[in-house]
Amino acid sequence: MPTRRTALAATAAATLFPTMLVRRARADAPIALRVATTPDDACLGVVFADRTGRFRAAGIEVEIDQQTSGAAIAAGIIGGAYDIGKSSLPSVLSAHLRNVPFTFIAPGGLSDRKAPYGHLVVANDGGIASAKDLNGKTLSVAALGSLDPVTISAWLDANGGDAKSVKFVEIPQTEAGAAVEAHRVAAALIIHPQVDAALAAGGIHVLADPYGALAPTYLISGWFTTTDWARAHTDAVQKFARVVEETAAYANAHHAETAPVLADFSKIQLPVIQKMTRAVLGTALTPALIQPVIDASVTYGVLARGFNASEVIA
Secondary structure, eight states: OOOHHHHHHHHHHHHHHHHHHHHHHHHHSOEEEEEEEOSSGGGHHHHHHHHTTHHHHTTEEEEEEEOSOHHHHHHHHHHTSOSEEEEEHHHHHHHHHTTOOEEEEEEOEEEETTBOSEEEEEETTSOOOSSGGGTTOEEEESOTTSHHHHHHHHHHHHTTOOGGGOEEEEOOHHHHHHHHHTTSSSEEEEETTHHHHHHHTSSEEEEEOGGGGTOSEEESEEEEEEHHHHHHTHHHHHHHHHHHHHHHHHHHHOHHHHHHHHHHHHTOOHHHHHHSOOOEEOOOOOGGGTHHHHHHHHHTTSSSSOOOGGGGBO
């Protein structure tokens, strides 16, 4: 027969149990992250991790939004629309010099001379065969403050051209190939997979790999947030970075498996993705992989002064 003591214990347990369930549900609730990226190969560290459940296994739920440039993503992070975004390095580095509190938390795309991140393309009938042929011409890049004009300038100066003589204009990656073919610009730097789609359309061909002019290996892009957000969400930052790096290592070794995901996300046909040179994804975030970009950006006027790369790593 139940005693008064056991009855009281049962009543107490019944009262406490719902509270315990609420606390456990709160503790087990996934971390919700709003993430923005451009639809290029370097986004796979996040997109493939989301599609394959890697983030959910780590206790994270991501909402991924596509943007056309790192500048738009940076504006979204400052405005509170996104928690984390991917950008080419110079955008974040320039913001750092203006005391905008951005910090990198995970690697994005890696420049590797063995697997060019993109190509400088010219028209088949444009008569351009060397760096010198581009002197005095207008060239297109995705964004003027990005790494693109820095790499092109370095390549021009290293191969007999004159970087000071050229003019850069902004044209979206998806439209740059057509602009070259129509001779609206003499050349354009286009990354994978957009460059593969442009080449498949005919009318243009590859002139050079300007990314390789800076260094054999360095980070082209990275996942970033504000320093305040990173400090307030250390658990989220650590989990996000771990998943991105582990997924990058997997994606680098499994191109056939990741190709359909990239095709779906970028809206570029799968056969084009399967034939293209796939980007190398960074698996570590270190100052040594960022410093070459800082130094070259100072040389070509994208950054006003140099600094130690460790200043922009969370």
